[in-house]
Amino acid sequence: MSSSHGRHAYHLVEMSPWPLTGAIGAMMLTTGLIKWFHQFNMNLLFLSFIVLILTMFQWWRDITRESTYQGLHTNIVISGLRWGMILFIVSEILFFFSFFWAFFHSSLSPTVDIGMMWPPMGINPFNPFQIPLLNTIILLSSGASVTWTHHAIMENNHSQATQSLLLTVCLGIYFTFLQAFEYLEAPFTIADSVFGSTFFVATGFHGLHVIIGTTFLMICLYRLYNYHFSSSHHFGFEAAAWYWHFVDIVWLFLYIFIYWWGS
Numbered sequence: 460m461s462s463s464h465g466r467h468a469y470h471l472v473e474m475s476p477w478p479l480t481g482a483i484g485a486m487m488l489t490t491g492l493i494k495w496f497h498q499f500n501m502n503l504l505f506l507s508f509i510v511l512i513l514t515m516f517q518w519w520r521d522i523t524r525e526s527t528y529q530g531l532h533t534n535i536v537i538s539g540l541r542w543g544m545i546l547f548i549v550s551e552i553l554f555f556f557s558f559f560w561a562f563f564h565s566s567l568s569p570t571v572d573i574g575m576m577w578p579p580m581g582i583n584p585f586n587p588f589q590i591p592l593l594n595t596i597i598l599l600s601s602g603a604s605v606t607w608t609h610h611a612i613m614e615n616n617h618s619q620a621t622q623s624l625l626l627t628v629c630l631g632i633y634f635t636f637l638q639a640f641e642y643l644e645a646p647f648t649i650a651d652s653v654f655g656s657t658f659f660v661a662t663g664f665h666g667l668h669v670i671i672g673t674t675f676l677m678i679c680l681y682r683l684y685n686y687h688f689s690s691s692h693h694f695g696f697e698a699a700a701w702y703w704h705f706v707d708i709v710w711l712f713l714y715i716f717i718y719w720w721g722s
Contacts, residue, residue, distance in 0.1 A: 631673035
């Protein structure tokens with residue numbers, strides 16, 4: 460292909476302000492959280508959200524323009540993006556592995572500090588056959604619907620792809636609302652021994668990943684609605700689908716070991 464950098468199949472990224480504004484927004488977010496925790500002032504936190512949302516919108520806009528309209532994402536570039544997404548998901552697996560390690564370290568051999576029992580004395584864990592089971596069904600269903608979307612895109616069936624992806628987004632939002640309700644009704648807190656700490660850190664970070672994955676899929680839904688994907692050029696959606704399946708699998712481990720076995 461021909462480009463401003465010569466004739467080759469690689470994408471040499473132009474100068475962009477968005478990495479800088481994203482870094483500034485992330486620093487503001489961290490500082491804003493600390494200010495909120497210690498001074499109960501959320502002004503800087505809200506400002507950081509505005510900076511990050513504007514950065515994401517404009518950065519995604521530029522990437523969409525490069526891949527869809529400018530033809531800069533060649534097969535070689537897409538291959539690199541695939542490997543980048545694979546390595547990112549591997550890093551996320553190791554991230555959650557550390558939480559499971561902490562959970563099993565404490566649950567398989569409870570110390571005298573927590574009464575040598577699991578769950579510790581005074582902790583009333585969740586019933587795994589109520590909201591946790593419903594959330595499991597929701598996420599498994601969303602995994603099926605996002606796979607349906609992928610097959611519909613491969614077959615150039617735009618209406619089915621749009622409907623199934625909209626269903627996936629709705630299921631992701633429903634899961635988030637149910638988990639928020641579960642947290643509000645929780646009989647223990649993050650300060651209640653190592654059980655509360657490992658439970659809320661592991662499930663909380665998973666909930667954050669569900670929100671990120673839902674946002675990812677919402678962007679894909681917008682692009683799908685505007686015919687940005689074809690049967691041979693849809694890695695933007697494929698990456699979101701991989702991420703969503705990763706979120707589903709992590710939840711299965713959380714449900715089996717923390718909600719069911721751990722209680």
